[in-house]
Amino acid sequence: MPSDEAAEQKRKEAASSLLRDMETTAARMRALIVAMPPHDLLGYIYAQRVMKAMSEQDITAKEREAAGRDDVITENQFLLEYVHAVLASDPAPEKVDFDEAKCAELFELGRELQQQAMFYAMATSADTKDGAFGPDTADIEYRAKSTWVLLRGNRYQVLEGEFYRYVLAPHDDVLKEVYGVGAEDIAIGFQAMTDATRSGHADAIMEMMNQFEAVQIFARAEDKPLEEVMEAWAADNAEQAKAAGLAIDDMFRGGVANVSRHTNLPSVLLADLAYQRGEEKEFFAPGDHAGTPYRTLPARKKPLIQLGSDYYAVDPCFTRDAGYRALLFNLLQRKPDYKAAFNERQKMMSEAAFADILNAQLPGAKVLQEVYYKDPASKQWSENDTLILIEDVLFLVEAKAGAAATIASPALDFGRHAQSVQDLVIKAYKQCERFFNYLNSADEVPLYHLVDGKYVECARVLRADYRVMVPIGLTVESFSPFSTFCKELPQVEPLLGKHAFVSLSIDDLFVLKRLLPTPGEFAHYMEVRQAVAGLRGAHLFDEVDHLGAYLKKNRFDQDLADQLKDGKANLVVWDGMSYDVDRSFEGENWEVKPFPAQAFPDDVLKVLRALNATRAPGWLLAESYIRDLGGEGRNDLASMLVDLRKSLNQHPARYFLYGSDKPFFIWLQSSGDKIDWQRVHDKASAAAFLTPTADTTGIMVEATAGGTYKTAYTFEVTRPSSRTDDNAHIFDDVERMKERAKANAQSPVAQAPKMPRVGREPRRNDPCPCQSGLRYKKCHGR
Structure with a gap:
């Protein structure tokens, strides 16, 4: 057998073996999950999530970054998807007992199944020679499969309500008719749903601490031991006692996932998003991939599960993807005559979204x-x-x-x-x-x-x-x-x-x-x-x-x-x-903390702000030129701006040429002084002859010596094609500029001209951006 065929046969055998292993592992996980009380199991898994998060608090940012998407998929997140799948697929047995040793085995099996699934993705994608993505189809098929196992997209739970508020707004009247609540209330509900799993344990701990402190105060007032006053305190403080009980439920019995309690969403809506125990028939049905991650997890169809009279969001990561689709699907099931109007409203919403959401931009x-x-x-x-x-x-x-x-x-x-x-x-x-x-x-x-x-x-x-x-x-x-x-x-x-x-x-x-x-x-x-x-x-x-x-x-x-x-x-x-x-997007104060942004020196940032405030024609072009600069280029530009700006009390205007690939001529004008536009254009035209390209952009900046940048806007720079009597002074100025540049370059004490930096270093054989006429490797690249 040729070596290629032998290798392909070996991969097929490996894939078959991995598939059998996955099915075996999944069946064992199913048996363990169905044999335990769901509330206790959920409480245990969620507690492990909290303990894992707390243990990672001392890890440095560099270590967390090196780990990649450490918060997107964890072993217990994968396990929660399986708990949902089993609860949806199996009726509740009559007698079950919680067993921590079986939970430990369940976590180990979850890690094992996840690893098997990833290896299976590799084994079944490697033989793909061509397809919709051309020669890259094999790689993209692997990524699609591995992403399917882990998570479909990157989600920020704090934005759930904002998403639902926007995409459900077109159907507000019909949602109210069918479910009794509109887009705003549903959005609030989904945000509350995700907040409960995001911060519910912290809230429960805080509630328990408050109640414990209250009982201690009561015990001191009665001058009795704490254990003797608990029952009396509870009788006198029924509401607080109930709150403490709910906090215990949140902490130890999966109560953070109880959306019936943590949201005001109506039961009829929650029922449309939920499986009843044993309702799902396909996930564990006989056949290839039975019970493995490569069947469609029930959470992708309905994200909730009904336990008793309450509804639970067992897996918090599918509430957006599955919840949105399931809600709209059931809305149309309940009101089929809305289909045509629904499609039209969806079309209008999606077409307007880009300009609507990015209105400020x-x-x-x-x-x-x-x-x-x-x-x-x-x-x-x-x-x-x-x-x-x-x-x-x-x-x-x-x-x-x-x-x-x-x-x-x-x-x-x-x-x-x-x-x-x-x-x-x-x-x-x-x-x-x-x-x-x-x-x-x-x-x-x-x-x-x-x-x-x-x-x-x-x-x-x-x-x-x-x-x-x-x-x-x-x-x-x-x-x-x-x-x-x-x-x-x-x-x-x-x-x-x-x-x-x-x-x-x-x-x-x-x-x-x-x-x-x-x-x-x-x-x-x-x-x-x-x-x-x-x-x-x-x-x-x-x-x-x-x-x-x-x-x-x-x-x-x-x-x-x-x-x-x-x-x-x-x-x-x-x-x-x-x-x-x-x-x-983490933490309680995420909305008031500064978001990450590119760094700019203060004077460069002020120019960008002035361009944005003025918004004269050409402002986005000027911003693009400046934002293209790398860190050193931005610092060099700031240094020039500061040096010349400080002299505006002695000189009504200063100017300089900056950049190589995209040169721009900056005229710094003392704010309040009249601009001599003839002189501006003449100097800009002369400076343009010193650039390797005819495309030079002028930027007029009106500022004060103290550092206030009033306005900034672009102006056209023209480079005369030939010398005439009318423009002879421009060509004379070009020669003077060249002589000054030459003298500075030859002076034994002169500093080498600063080199403007763009987004990347020049290559060795590129012309040096300092405009010396030498290659980069012979000049600043040495």
Whole structure:
């Protein structure tokens, strides 16, 4: 047998063996879980979660970061999914007893099953030679399977209510009709549900301490031992005694998961989201993968379980994904005639979401929804969801309002998962592609709205006006990891050869709006994010990893490109980049603590703020230039600004040229003094001759010597093509500037000119950014 065939046969045998092992392990876990009282078992597992969290408090941030997604999946989280599955699949036995030794075995089996499942993902993906993702299909199939076992996306529990409030708002009236509560109350309920599991143990401990202190005070007043007054205290303080009992239930009997008690959601709604004991028939049914993580966990269909008269969120991590889908599914089951109106409202919500949620990041933007145009290729009218025009940045958003991913296991049908990508990503991509081709069909193109059956022109778009154009596919729910891997699809190429397609979710927008609060920050992030979207073989797990990489490294697209360049690697995977972002949503005071942000020297930050406050034409371009600078470049720029700004009491204006790849000419004007625009333009034109490119941007900054930056805005810099009598003084000035630069370079005591830094170091054979005319390796690179 050829070696390749032998290796393939060996992998198949290994996969079969792992499958049998998984089924055996799962069956033993089932037997242990069903034989124990569910409340005591839940209490034990949740207590282990708390103890694990407390034990990690002394671990350093560096150690936690090195561990990657330490808070996304733990062994007891995986176990909770199985507890839910068994409770949903098996009726309650008549007699059960809690056994801590069996719990210890259960934890060990959970670790073992999880490990077996990961090995199975490797073994069953390795033989995939080609598919929907081309040569990368095997890697993406493995990631889909491993993510299925661990968790589908990165979640911040403190944002549950915000998500539900937004996505349920279109159905508020029907929710009230069917369930008696609207979007706001349901959102509050889901937030309370997650808060109970997030901080319920801490609240219960605090309640117990308060009640214990009250009993001690009572005992001292009665001058009796504590144990003698307990019964009397409870009789006199019935409400406090009841609160203490509930706190004990939260701490030791899984009460933190009791959503009947911790929320005000009506029973009829909770029942629609819950399994009764023994209701689920498919998970442990005979056949391949019986009871393994590669069947669809019941929690993915209904996140709650009914125990007695109460409902429990056994697994807190599926309340968002499964809860949202289950709620809408049951809403339509109860009111089937709402289907058409439901679809229309979902469509309107998803199409408006980008501009709505990111309203602060898009001030003054022109937002056009449901725009039509006649496709030059097909000669048919075509439609796009949302076009957003802000300054020189264009966002085209194609929204998909349906569920982000099938709940069928990728191990059982990876093709169905790939089809989800086709339905959500490729359709949005193709619609964006058609629109970009239309933009490219003429210098200026008209756009239309459909009004009473007639196409009415609503705007004209000049492609040359837009420095950045980002096509975006937007889903309601998280679509990780496919959203970040969609660039590996053979069909997905940068539009018009340079505008890469970006896939986002509404989940992502709620995070982006907090950590990128200004228009300049958001626009620059989307520039960098789009650059990464155009890099095949550069993999980050989800949008939060991209955001974390941006906050840490700024132009991380250049780092990734360097790692992929010249065949050094054909696959680069960055993991754990979301660490700082994840930490910022922890703790009671997460809303008032500062979010992680890129560091800027004070004077550079003041210029950025002045640009944002002024928002004159070209402001996002200027912000992009400045934000492109690396740490040293930002410090150099700040040093120049401070040195010249301090002299504004002696000089009405100062100026300097900065940058190499993207040079800009900064004119620092004393605030309140009249600007001599002729002199400004002449000096800028002369300085432009010292740059290697004809594209130089002027930035006018009006400031005081004391450090107040009043306004900042861009102006056009032109470089004359030939000398005339009218511009001779500019060419003379160019020569004087060159002589000064030459003298400074030759002076034995002169400092070498500071080298502007951009997002990455120049390569050895690049021209040195200090404009000495030497290669970098011969100049500042020595």
